[in-house]
Amino acid sequence: MSRTLVELLQDGLPAEAILTDPDVTSSYAHDMASFCAAGDPAVVVLPRTVGQVQHVMRTATELRVPVVPQGARTGLSGAANASDGCIVLSLVKMDRILEISPVDRIAVVEPGVVNATLSRAVGEHGLYYPPDPSSWETCTIGGNIGTASGGLCCVKYGVTAEYVLGLDVVLADGRLMSTGRRTAKGVAGYDLTRLFVGSEGSLGIVVRAVLALKPQPPQQLVLAAEFPSAEAACDAVCRIMEGGHVPSLLELMDRTTVKAVNALAQMGLPETTEALLLAAFDTPDPAADLAAVGALCEAAGATQVVPAEDAAESELLLQARRLSLTALEAVKGSTMIDDVCVPRSRLAEMLVGVERIGEKYGLTVGVCAHAGDGNTHPTVCFDATDPDEGRRARESFDEIMALGLQLGGTITGEHGVGVLKKEWLAREIGPVGVEMQRAVKAAFDPHSLLNPGKLF
Template identity: 60%
Template sequence: MSDVVELLAQVLPREALVTDPDRMESYRYDRAMFCPAGMPLAVVLARETAHVQAAVKIAAEAGVPVVPQGARSGLSGAANALDGCIVISLEKMDKVLAIEPIDRYVVTQPGVYNAVLSRAVAEHGLFYPPDPSSWEFCSIGGNLSTNSGGLCCVKYGVTTDYVLGLEVVLADGRVLRTGRKTVKGVAGYDLAKLIVGSEGTLGIITEATLALRPQAAQPRTMAALFDSGPAAGEAILEIIRSGVSLSLLEIMDQTTIRAVNAYKRMDLPEEAAAMLIAQSDAGGEAGAADIAMVAKLCRDNGAIECIEADDPAEGELLLEARRAALIALDELGTTMIDDVAVPRSRLAEFIGLCEEIAKDLDITIGVLGHAGDGNMHPTVVFDQTDPAQAERAQQAFDKVMEVGLQLGGTITGEHGVGVLKRTWLAEEIGPVALDVHRAIKQAMDPKNILNPGKVVAE
């Protein structure tokens, strides 16, 4: 192992190599709870693709595992280090390389934060839609690795829908450039889409070309309050059935509302059992009509109050509340954050079942998520120092995933599998699909050095 560190020191700049245990400690974990993590042999703070290549070649020759990392904001343990691995951090590769307003694309390094990229393209009158709640502290590379969604995906889709091309360092150190910069292109297999969502197990993304849209109109925002979660779920079904084209439709239950109030010192209505936040960026009279229709549908389905934001700043405060929800729940205790997506037709049923799970197991579950596309984040909150409560929390977490599958859903809509949900992945996709996953992994990483043990268990 000392030979590996020496080889890294020979080919990397001094500032790009970390071997001090105290500094490496912060590179052991992402934000997922209860996922094992080891101590790396070394951390490579890559500044350019050549640094990644050099480290991967040395790792491949020595048979040392490599764990790619971005901002370490993930929620599945996919970025957790392994004992004796080389962590390759992309956080220093944080430049927006090119913005092309006519062809509507941006070329970016993976360490750029989502919000930074979004603001950069906005200066050119353009819009990058994928916007995870953690957009201020999650990186584009991490978004690509887990195929993140976000608040706007009800209208605009998820990360993979905006990937034109990628530069990827493969398991043997070669650089794959795949995809295109044109609007259309179907030459060969879509290798870029294969890499997206693979959580660093098939290659390390060092550059991305992402499609952009023209900047949307100033959105109109409203909130609807309900006296029960299932009632809010029924209203969501009617909104979807109506065909209104919203750019955002989010839900927060009472536990989440109160947590956000305490964390952000906001004045959200704590008496409500659930709050829907809806937004339309259709612009002008069309946007006003969208919001008016949503308000009517909510009232017709039991909303106790509907409030339209008076101005864009008030609308931004509502979105700020939603973006802060998971961090706010963290303040209540230890959290286990689920990431279940169900068919939208089963959403009201899913919300009701989450409430039943919380009651049956006597555990707190904050229910929130992307109501418009059925991707929910029920968050189990508990006292980790109480063994009985911790056990019930794990039961609740698993029960939520079980219910999601029973309703025809999936165990993860955007956070990824990592190590947290490997056994549940096998449950969802079945043995044939699992064999195909393993065959792809074997073909692209025959020595199994890229993020081993993540996504698909050996």
């Protein structure tokens, strides 16, 4: 008689690393995205070593069982959603920081390390790991790598892909492959490291990452500028970038978002504004930079410009921005969070178009944005218990993505494709692009066991 999946897994995993209780495994079935189908996993495994991950993949290949890799499940596209009968491979127990090198300016970490934990640890050495998604207190580095995540600092420091120097990856058949380097430079062969960043666990399982670090910058100061319209705020963004300024942060919150944050946290943000722009500098003289940017905001029509007086006041403003998505979810109980990135020069058209789409469907749609790099997060608020409202939410979501493509943008700047945007990926990259991506997938995962049903 052939041995069962669980029996084979037990050969290389301790008992506590294997979860089979349906009430427990169901809690691992999905991430935070709405409208994304999720199946029932056969088993959840929580390995602690590379060897244990290799054993899981060898077992999966032998039995042809799909494997869905997971981090903290804070994703917003369904990329971590289980499929029926799969092995959910949760990497949260692989959470060690293996090395921090101030000389080489690198950190070597396992995939389950929480973003904020790493940031604080390298800070003790006078170093800085810039990528900071809004969920940085809970999201993991492995998940950040899987979705090529960004954050508030992208306008100056870039996204996760720019900080991943090398990876150790367990392939679908259980072999271990190393990519990239730990040196400051290196161009040997194809850049397989970049290939894995943003692949959403569909090509291999990241079990170790070499990350680039920067010296800790000076404490940033933040400026808040109120605008009578979204167009005026976007005009200010264009003036700031055209003027050669390099803010460490340039974020936008529309009227709906500001009101939602106030309702959730009573932060006293100005609800009379149509758009609130936050700009920050971590330069040696941030006050001078803020003054220059403040003048540009006023020239664009800002009704009030208020620079923070100290780090504490700056952090309060940043906390308001970080609460945006949580606050919008509280408006109706459910949200569909879009992630459309457009050229900065088209940002105003994007925001005006989103407002019209919300009016068309009779829905509340709040927008917060990494304005400095054109990455908008239109967030459709709806009542999930109302089928008609749910339908309208999905249709408005699709129209927002279509608008982004029409403006020369992309359907996702940092959240990934997952289940939610599969059809839209095909529209963006075209049939030849899909064909070549499928060919890459087949080379690494010929039996299509890794995160099946995601991306395309």
